[in-house]
Amino acid sequence: MELKVQPLQIKAGKYKVVLNTEDARELGVHAGDRVQLKDHSYLTAIVETGDMIPAGTVGVYQECCEKLGKVCPLTIKLVPTSRPNSVGFIKKMMDRQKLTQEEIYQIIQDMVRENLTEIELAAFVTTSYIHGMTSDEVEWLTRAMIDTGEKIEFDTHPIMDKHSIGGVPGNKISLLVVPIVAANGLLIPKTSSRAITGAAGTADLMEVLAPVEFTAEEIKTITEKVGGVITWGGATNIAPADDRLIRAEYPLSIDPRSQLLASIMAKKGAVGADCVVIDIPTGIGTKVPTMDEGKKLARDLIELGERLGMKVECAMTYGASPVGRTVGPALEVREALKVLETMQGPNSLIEKSTGLAGILLEMGGAAARDHGKELAMETLRSGKALNKLKEIIEAQGGNPNVTHTDINPGEHRAELAAPADGYVIEFNNKRIVEIARLAGAPTDDGAGVWINKKKGEIVKRGEPLITIFADKGWKLTNAIKNAESDYPIIVEGMLLERVQSVRVI
DSSP: OOEEEEEEEOSSOEEEEEEHHHHHHHHOOOOOOOEETTTTTEEEEEEESSSSTTTTEEEEEEHHHHHOOSOSSEEEEEEEEEEOHHHHHHHHHHTTOOOOOHHHHHHHHHHHTTOHHHHHHHHHHHHHHHHHOOOHHHHHHHHHHHHTTTOOOOOOSSEEEOOOOOOOOOOHHHHHHHHHHTTTOEEEEEEEEOOOSOOOOOHHHHHSSSOOOOOOHHHHHHHHHHHHHEEEETTTTTTTHHHHHHHHHGTOOOHHHHHHHHHHHHHHTTTTTTTEEEEEETTTTTTTTHHHHHHHHHHHHHHHHHHOOOEEEEEEESSSSOSSSSEEEEHHHHHHHHHHSOOOOOOHHHHHHHHHHHHHHTTTSSSSSTHHHHHHHHHHHHHHHHHHHHHHHHHSSSSSOOOOOOOOOOOOEEEEESSSSEEEEEEEHHHHHHHHHHTTTTSTTTEEEESSOTTTTEEEETTTEEEEESSSSSHHHHHHHHHHHHHSEEEOOOOOOOOOOOOOO
C-alpha cells in the first residue's frame, strides 16, 4: 500500500508509524504489528492505529524520518511483515522453557534496536520476575548486554570499579571513593546513573561540579590521564539494553533478580573492570531488608563475576538511615567536599567511604590485606584524595578550585519541628526521598533535605528535625506540607495518630 507521508515532529523512542484505522484494516495489520518500509527494507516499524491520521496518509515519527534521510519522502510503500523471532523466545520463557545463548542474544539485540514493543518488553521483564533465570541464562544475558553496546578496552590493568545496589538516600560515597582509589595509582572509570526514583544519583552529584556526559573514548582518555572519572553512563552506548529494561520495569515497580545482576555486571564488564566492590545496603526500607538476603545476593554477584573473569567482593552496609546528613545534589556535594577538605563531617560518610575504598585498594594490590582502610583514611586525611578529585573535576571541564563553601543550597527553606521531647527512634528513608523530590530534587540542584537529628540523638520539642531547601518557593510549600502530614522521623513519645469515635449521638 502506498501512502502519503505526514512527518510527526515527535520522538517515539522506537521506529513507529501511525495508520488510519481503515488503512490498517485494508493492509491487514493491527496495533503492535510490524510493517516494512519498501525501498528501505532495513527499516521495520511498529504500527499504531487511530483516527488522528487521515485515510491515505501514514504518520511517521521522528526516528523513522531520520532513518529515511534528511528529508522524509512524500510517499512510501508499506508491506506487512512478521514479528521478530525474539518474540517467540519470550513466549518460550513464559512457558517455563530454558533459552539458549543465541536466543537470549537475539532478544537483547532486538531490544537495543528498538524492535520490540512496550508490551513485549513488559512480557520479558515480568516473566523474568516470576520464573527467574538459571545461572547460565544470567551469564548469557550479561554477555549479550555487554556485546550489544560500546566497550572500553584499557592497555593498563587492573581496572577498578564500584557499585551500590542503591535504595539509601544521601549515598554520596563515590565522590570520596573514586579519588581515594585513583590517588593510589589505580584506574577507576566510574560510570554512574542519574536518579530515577531517588533524590540524587552519583551523576547528578558530579554534575554540580563538572560536566558528566562523555563518550566511551573520552572516558578512556580522561581515566588514563588522571586515574579516574565520575560520569553519566547514559551518555554512552555502554550496555544500552539496561536503559530499555529499566524503562519497562519502572511502571511495574519490579526489579527481577536476573536483570539486577546482569545490569550491574554488564556495565562493569563494558568498562573493562577487573576488580569490583559492590555495596549492598541492608535494613528496613532498603532493597535488601535482611543480612541473609544480602549474603545470597553477594554470592550470586561473586559467582557471576567469576564467570565473566572479574574479581568481585561485596560489602554489607547499614542502610536503614541516610548516609550523612544531606539528601539532594548541592547539599550532598557540599557535605562530601567538606569531608575531603577538612575531615569534618558525618562519621557514617567517612567510615563507609574509606571502608569500600580500602577493599578496592587491597584488591588492586595498592594495600596489603587488612590494611586497605588504613591507607584509604590516610589518603583522605593527607589531602591526596582532595587533590585527585580536583584533577578529575578539571579533566571533566569543571572548576578545580571549587570549595564546599561555594556550593549553596536553595534560597527557600523551612524546618520541620519535633512535636515532643525524646530520642529519634525511627527513620523513614522513602519519606525523606519523597520530601526531597517534592522540593525539586534532583532536577533543581539546590533542592533537598538537611537532617538535623539522626537515629538515637536527643531532640527537644520545637527543635528542627529536618530542614527542607528548595530553589522555588511553591515547591518548598508542597514539600513542607507533605512532611507535616506524615513525619519522616519518629521521636520517642510523640503522638502518631489520633483515632476518634465515628458514632453519631
